[in-house]
Amino acid sequence: MRKTLLNIFQYIFFLGLGILLLWYTTKNLSPEEIQHLKQSLREANYILIIPAMIMLLLSHYSRALRWKILMKPLGFNPSSVNTFFAVMLSYFFNLLVPRLGEVMKCTILARYEKTPVDKLIGTMVAERAFDFLCLMIVLFITIILQINVVGEYTVTEFKRIFFDQAGNFRVQRLLITLIVIVGIVYFSMILLRKFRHIKPVAKINQVIRGIWMGLTSVRHVKNKTAFFLHTIFIWTMYLLSIRIGFYAMDAVSHLGMRPSFSILSFGSMAMIATQGGIGAYQFAVEKVLGLYDVSEVNGLAYGWLLWSVQTVMVLVIGLLCLLLLPIYNRKK
Secondary structure (H helix, E strand, O other), X not given: OHHHHHXXXXXXXXXXXXHHHHHHHHOOOOHHHHHHHHHHHHHOOHHHHHHHHHHHHHXXXXXXXXXXXXXXXXXXXXXXXXXXXXXXXXXXXXXXXXXXXXXXXXXXXXXXXXXXXXXXXXXXXXXXXXXXXXXXHHHHHHHHHOHHHHHHHHHHHHHHHHEOOOOOEOHHHHHHHHXXXXXXXXXXXXXXXXXXXXXXXXXXXXXXXHHHHHHXXXXXXXXXXXXXXXXXXXXXXXXXXXXXXXXXXXXHOOOOHHHHHHHHHHHHHHHHHOHHHOOHHHHHHHHHHHOOOOOHHHXXXXXXXXXXXXXXXXXXXXXXXXXXXXXXXXXX
Protein backbone atom coordinates (compact mmCIF):
# COMPACT_ATOMS: atom_id res chain seq x y z
CA MET A 1 0.00 0.00 0.00
CA ARG A 2 2.79 2.41 0.94
CA LYS A 3 4.69 1.64 -2.26
CA THR A 4 1.55 2.18 -4.35
CA LEU A 5 0.94 5.57 -2.73
CA LEU A 6 4.59 6.52 -3.35
CA ASN A 7 4.27 5.58 -7.04
CA ILE A 8 1.06 7.61 -7.33
CA PHE A 9 2.75 10.59 -5.67
CA GLN A 10 5.75 10.33 -8.05
CA TYR A 11 3.43 10.18 -11.06
CA ILE A 12 1.44 13.23 -9.93
CA PHE A 13 4.60 15.16 -9.00
CA PHE A 14 6.47 14.67 -12.28
CA LEU A 15 3.35 15.14 -14.41
CA GLY A 16 2.55 18.28 -12.41
CA LEU A 17 6.10 19.53 -12.91
CA GLY A 18 5.72 19.04 -16.66
CA ILE A 19 2.42 20.95 -16.73
CA LEU A 20 3.99 23.73 -14.64
CA LEU A 21 6.83 24.05 -17.16
CA LEU A 22 4.33 24.17 -20.02
CA TRP A 23 2.57 27.04 -18.29
CA TYR A 24 5.87 28.78 -17.56
CA THR A 25 7.01 28.64 -21.21
CA THR A 26 3.78 30.22 -22.49
CA LYS A 27 2.70 32.58 -19.70
CA ASN A 28 4.61 35.59 -21.07
CA LEU A 29 3.64 35.03 -24.71
CA SER A 30 1.34 37.61 -26.24
CA PRO A 31 -1.76 36.53 -28.22
CA GLU A 32 0.16 37.32 -31.43
CA GLU A 33 3.07 35.13 -30.35
CA ILE A 34 0.75 32.26 -29.42
CA GLN A 35 -0.85 32.59 -32.86
CA HIS A 36 2.62 32.52 -34.43
CA LEU A 37 3.46 29.38 -32.42
CA LYS A 38 0.36 27.60 -33.70
CA GLN A 39 0.98 28.77 -37.25
CA SER A 40 4.59 27.51 -37.17
CA LEU A 41 3.37 24.05 -36.14
CA ARG A 42 0.66 24.06 -38.80
CA GLU A 43 3.04 25.10 -41.57
CA ALA A 44 5.82 22.66 -40.63
CA ASN A 45 6.78 20.24 -43.41
CA TYR A 46 5.77 16.97 -41.79
CA ILE A 47 6.91 14.98 -44.84
CA LEU A 48 10.49 15.78 -43.82
CA ILE A 49 9.75 14.40 -40.36
CA ILE A 50 9.29 10.90 -41.80
CA PRO A 51 13.08 10.30 -42.27
CA ALA A 52 13.62 11.43 -38.68
CA MET A 53 10.99 8.96 -37.46
CA ILE A 54 12.62 6.16 -39.48
CA MET A 55 15.97 6.97 -37.87
CA LEU A 56 14.42 6.82 -34.40
CA LEU A 57 12.85 3.45 -35.22
CA LEU A 58 16.21 2.16 -36.46
CA SER A 59 17.82 3.31 -33.21
CA HIS A 60 15.18 1.40 -31.21
CA TYR A 61 15.75 -1.75 -33.29
CA SER A 62 19.51 -1.38 -32.79
CA ARG A 63 18.84 -1.03 -29.05
CA ALA A 64 16.95 -4.34 -29.14
CA LEU A 65 19.88 -6.06 -30.88
CA ARG A 66 22.30 -4.56 -28.34
CA TRP A 67 20.14 -5.91 -25.53
CA LYS A 68 20.36 -9.38 -27.09
CA ILE A 69 24.15 -9.13 -27.02
CA LEU A 70 24.00 -8.46 -23.28
CA MET A 71 21.77 -11.52 -22.79
CA LYS A 72 24.05 -13.90 -24.69
CA PRO A 73 26.54 -14.46 -21.79
CA LEU A 74 23.56 -15.45 -19.62
CA GLY A 75 22.67 -18.22 -22.06
CA PHE A 76 19.59 -16.53 -23.58
CA ASN A 77 19.00 -15.80 -27.25
CA PRO A 78 15.45 -14.42 -27.69
CA SER A 79 14.11 -13.60 -31.14
CA SER A 80 14.93 -10.15 -32.47
CA VAL A 81 11.24 -9.45 -33.14
CA ASN A 82 10.14 -10.16 -29.57
CA THR A 83 13.07 -8.17 -28.21
CA PHE A 84 12.11 -5.21 -30.42
CA PHE A 85 8.47 -5.51 -29.29
CA ALA A 86 9.65 -5.47 -25.67
CA VAL A 87 11.80 -2.36 -26.22
CA MET A 88 9.00 -0.42 -27.94
CA LEU A 89 6.43 -1.44 -25.35
CA SER A 90 8.77 -0.28 -22.58
CA TYR A 91 8.70 3.21 -24.11
CA PHE A 92 4.94 2.97 -24.58
CA PHE A 93 4.17 2.00 -20.99
CA ASN A 94 6.66 4.52 -19.58
CA LEU A 95 4.55 7.26 -21.17
CA LEU A 96 1.57 6.02 -19.19
CA VAL A 97 3.12 5.17 -15.81
CA PRO A 98 6.70 5.93 -14.62
CA ARG A 99 9.00 2.87 -14.58
CA LEU A 100 6.20 0.55 -15.76
CA GLY A 101 8.08 0.16 -19.04
CA GLU A 102 11.06 -1.52 -17.37
CA VAL A 103 8.73 -4.03 -15.71
CA MET A 104 6.87 -4.77 -18.94
CA LYS A 105 10.10 -5.04 -20.93
CA CYS A 106 11.30 -7.93 -18.79
CA THR A 107 7.84 -9.47 -18.34
CA ILE A 108 7.23 -9.73 -22.10
CA LEU A 109 10.46 -11.64 -22.73
CA ALA A 110 9.87 -13.79 -19.63
CA ARG A 111 6.47 -14.78 -21.00
CA TYR A 112 7.29 -15.41 -24.65
CA GLU A 113 10.99 -16.33 -24.53
CA LYS A 114 11.19 -18.07 -21.12
CA THR A 115 13.89 -15.73 -19.82
CA PRO A 116 13.94 -15.22 -16.02
CA VAL A 117 13.03 -11.66 -15.03
CA ASP A 118 15.63 -11.49 -12.25
CA LYS A 119 18.47 -12.21 -14.68
CA LEU A 120 17.22 -9.62 -17.19
CA ILE A 121 17.39 -6.87 -14.57
CA GLY A 122 21.21 -6.97 -14.67
CA THR A 123 21.24 -6.40 -18.42
CA MET A 124 18.92 -3.40 -17.98
CA VAL A 125 21.29 -1.92 -15.39
CA ALA A 126 24.15 -2.31 -17.88
CA GLU A 127 22.10 -0.59 -20.60
CA ARG A 128 21.24 2.35 -18.37
CA ALA A 129 24.84 2.72 -17.23
CA PHE A 130 26.11 2.89 -20.79
CA ASP A 131 23.40 5.31 -21.86
CA PHE A 132 24.42 7.55 -18.97
CA LEU A 133 28.07 7.33 -20.05
CA CYS A 134 27.10 8.10 -23.66
CA LEU A 135 25.09 11.12 -22.55
CA MET A 136 28.10 12.45 -20.66
CA ILE A 137 30.29 11.92 -23.76
CA VAL A 138 27.75 13.73 -25.97
CA LEU A 139 27.63 16.59 -23.45
CA PHE A 140 31.43 16.81 -23.48
CA ILE A 141 31.50 16.86 -27.31
CA THR A 142 28.79 19.55 -27.28
CA ILE A 143 30.92 21.79 -25.08
CA ILE A 144 34.15 21.18 -27.05
CA LEU A 145 32.51 21.87 -30.45
CA GLN A 146 30.95 25.12 -29.26
CA ILE A 147 33.37 26.55 -26.77
CA ASN A 148 32.62 30.01 -28.19
CA VAL A 149 28.86 29.75 -27.47
CA VAL A 150 29.16 27.84 -24.22
CA GLY A 151 32.29 29.73 -23.23
CA GLU A 152 30.68 33.15 -23.65
CA TYR A 153 27.73 32.10 -21.50
CA THR A 154 30.05 30.56 -18.90
CA VAL A 155 32.26 33.66 -18.76
CA THR A 156 29.21 35.88 -18.26
CA GLU A 157 27.96 33.75 -15.38
CA PHE A 158 31.47 33.48 -13.90
CA LYS A 159 31.84 37.27 -13.89
CA ARG A 160 28.43 37.72 -12.36
CA ILE A 161 29.30 35.39 -9.47
CA PHE A 162 33.00 36.09 -8.84
CA PHE A 163 33.37 39.77 -9.76
CA ASP A 164 31.93 42.75 -7.94
CA GLN A 165 30.16 45.68 -9.61
CA ALA A 166 33.45 47.55 -10.00
CA GLY A 167 34.90 44.63 -12.01
CA ASN A 168 37.28 43.44 -9.31
CA PHE A 169 37.87 39.70 -8.92
CA ARG A 170 36.82 38.42 -5.50
CA VAL A 171 39.25 35.63 -4.57
CA GLN A 172 37.37 34.83 -1.36
CA ARG A 173 34.20 34.01 -3.32
CA LEU A 174 36.09 31.49 -5.44
CA LEU A 175 37.74 29.91 -2.38
CA ILE A 176 34.42 29.70 -0.54
CA THR A 177 32.80 28.07 -3.57
CA LEU A 178 35.58 25.46 -3.88
CA ILE A 179 35.50 24.72 -0.15
CA VAL A 180 31.71 24.28 -0.25
CA ILE A 181 31.89 21.91 -3.25
CA VAL A 182 34.68 19.79 -1.75
CA GLY A 183 32.87 19.77 1.60
CA ILE A 184 29.59 18.63 0.05
CA VAL A 185 31.29 15.79 -1.85
CA TYR A 186 33.32 14.70 1.21
CA PHE A 187 30.43 14.72 3.68
CA SER A 188 28.12 13.06 1.12
CA MET A 189 30.55 10.14 0.90
CA ILE A 190 30.73 9.91 4.69
CA LEU A 191 26.94 10.01 5.06
CA LEU A 192 26.44 7.38 2.36
CA ARG A 193 28.78 5.02 4.21
CA LYS A 194 27.62 5.79 7.73
CA PHE A 195 23.88 5.61 7.09
CA ARG A 196 23.85 2.88 4.47
CA HIS A 197 21.47 0.88 6.71
CA ILE A 198 18.74 3.50 6.19
CA LYS A 199 16.49 2.60 3.25
CA PRO A 200 16.71 5.85 1.18
CA VAL A 201 20.49 5.99 1.63
CA ALA A 202 20.78 2.31 0.76
CA LYS A 203 18.81 3.04 -2.41
CA ILE A 204 21.29 5.75 -3.44
CA ASN A 205 24.22 3.42 -2.77
CA GLN A 206 22.47 0.75 -4.80
CA VAL A 207 22.09 3.11 -7.76
CA ILE A 208 25.77 4.10 -7.62
CA ARG A 209 26.86 0.46 -7.39
CA GLY A 210 24.45 -0.44 -10.19
CA ILE A 211 25.97 2.12 -12.55
CA TRP A 212 29.48 0.87 -11.78
CA MET A 213 28.49 -2.80 -12.15
CA GLY A 214 26.68 -2.00 -15.39
CA LEU A 215 29.72 -0.30 -16.87
CA THR A 216 32.09 -3.10 -15.82
CA SER A 217 29.72 -5.92 -16.88
CA VAL A 218 30.57 -5.36 -20.56
CA ARG A 219 33.80 -7.27 -20.01
CA HIS A 220 31.65 -10.42 -20.02
CA VAL A 221 30.14 -9.60 -23.43
CA LYS A 222 31.55 -11.88 -26.11
CA ASN A 223 30.95 -9.60 -29.11
CA LYS A 224 32.20 -6.29 -27.71
CA THR A 225 32.70 -4.78 -31.17
CA ALA A 226 29.04 -5.24 -32.09
CA PHE A 227 27.97 -3.88 -28.71
CA PHE A 228 29.95 -0.65 -29.13
CA LEU A 229 28.93 -0.27 -32.79
CA HIS A 230 25.25 -0.54 -31.84
CA THR A 231 25.80 2.04 -29.08
CA ILE A 232 27.41 4.47 -31.53
CA PHE A 233 24.67 3.82 -34.10
CA ILE A 234 21.88 4.48 -31.56
CA TRP A 235 23.22 7.88 -30.54
CA THR A 236 24.10 8.79 -34.13
CA MET A 237 20.50 8.17 -35.17
CA TYR A 238 19.29 10.33 -32.28
CA LEU A 239 21.58 13.12 -33.45
CA LEU A 240 20.69 12.89 -37.15
CA SER A 241 16.94 12.79 -36.44
CA ILE A 242 17.28 16.20 -34.76
CA ARG A 243 19.48 17.53 -37.59
CA ILE A 244 17.04 16.46 -40.29
CA GLY A 245 14.14 17.77 -38.22
CA PHE A 246 15.51 21.31 -38.64
CA TYR A 247 14.50 21.21 -42.31
CA ALA A 248 10.86 20.76 -41.36
CA MET A 249 10.59 24.30 -39.94
CA ASP A 250 11.81 27.39 -41.81
CA ALA A 251 12.80 29.30 -38.65
CA VAL A 252 15.45 26.68 -37.74
CA SER A 253 16.29 25.22 -41.18
CA HIS A 254 19.63 27.10 -41.22
CA LEU A 255 20.92 25.35 -38.08
CA GLY A 256 23.53 22.60 -38.31
CA MET A 257 25.22 19.88 -36.28
CA ARG A 258 26.32 21.98 -33.31
CA PRO A 259 22.79 22.97 -32.26
CA SER A 260 21.82 19.33 -32.88
CA PHE A 261 24.39 18.21 -30.31
CA SER A 262 23.09 20.79 -27.84
CA ILE A 263 19.47 19.65 -28.22
CA LEU A 264 20.51 16.00 -27.94
CA SER A 265 22.45 16.71 -24.72
CA PHE A 266 19.98 18.87 -22.85
CA GLY A 267 16.87 17.37 -24.45
CA SER A 268 17.88 13.90 -23.26
CA MET A 269 18.17 15.21 -19.71
CA ALA A 270 14.78 16.91 -20.03
CA MET A 271 13.11 13.67 -21.17
CA ILE A 272 14.10 12.15 -17.82
CA ALA A 273 13.02 15.14 -15.74
CA THR A 274 9.24 14.86 -16.23
CA GLN A 275 6.66 12.29 -17.28
CA GLY A 276 7.42 11.58 -20.95
CA GLY A 277 9.50 14.78 -21.07
CA ILE A 278 6.35 16.90 -21.28
CA GLY A 279 7.05 20.54 -20.55
CA ALA A 280 10.71 19.97 -19.70
CA TYR A 281 11.65 19.01 -23.29
CA GLN A 282 9.96 22.03 -24.86
CA PHE A 283 11.54 24.29 -22.23
CA ALA A 284 15.03 22.83 -22.82
CA VAL A 285 14.84 23.13 -26.62
CA GLU A 286 13.59 26.72 -26.38
CA LYS A 287 16.46 27.74 -24.08
CA VAL A 288 19.09 25.90 -26.14
CA LEU A 289 17.98 27.45 -29.45
CA GLY A 290 18.00 30.86 -27.79
CA LEU A 291 21.82 30.54 -27.72
CA TYR A 292 21.73 30.45 -31.54
CA ASP A 293 19.60 33.58 -31.92
CA VAL A 294 16.37 31.67 -32.49
CA SER A 295 13.39 33.55 -31.05
CA GLU A 296 11.61 32.24 -28.00
CA VAL A 297 8.45 31.43 -29.99
CA ASN A 298 10.29 29.60 -32.79
CA GLY A 299 12.43 27.68 -30.30
CA LEU A 300 9.32 26.63 -28.40
CA ALA A 301 7.58 25.63 -31.64
CA TYR A 302 10.49 23.39 -32.63
CA GLY A 303 10.52 21.88 -29.14
CA TRP A 304 6.85 21.02 -29.50
CA LEU A 305 7.50 19.57 -32.97
CA LEU A 306 10.29 17.26 -31.79
CA TRP A 307 8.45 16.17 -28.67
CA SER A 308 5.23 15.49 -30.58
CA VAL A 309 7.01 13.42 -33.23
CA GLN A 310 8.74 11.24 -30.63
CA THR A 311 5.63 10.84 -28.48
CA VAL A 312 3.24 10.07 -31.34
CA MET A 313 5.69 7.56 -32.82
CA VAL A 314 6.01 5.72 -29.48
CA LEU A 315 2.23 5.67 -29.00
CA VAL A 316 1.47 4.45 -32.54
CA ILE A 317 4.28 1.89 -32.82
CA GLY A 318 3.70 0.82 -29.21
CA LEU A 319 0.02 0.10 -29.86
CA LEU A 320 0.96 -1.74 -33.07
CA CYS A 321 3.49 -3.89 -31.18
CA LEU A 322 0.89 -4.58 -28.50
CA LEU A 323 -1.44 -5.95 -31.19
CA LEU A 324 1.23 -7.88 -33.10
CA LEU A 325 2.88 -9.47 -30.05
CA PRO A 326 0.26 -12.20 -29.45
CA ILE A 327 -0.16 -12.75 -33.21
CA TYR A 328 3.57 -13.27 -33.76
CA ASN A 329 3.71 -15.64 -30.77
CA ARG A 330 0.41 -17.48 -31.38
CA LYS A 331 2.20 -20.82 -31.69
CA LYS A 332 3.73 -20.27 -28.25
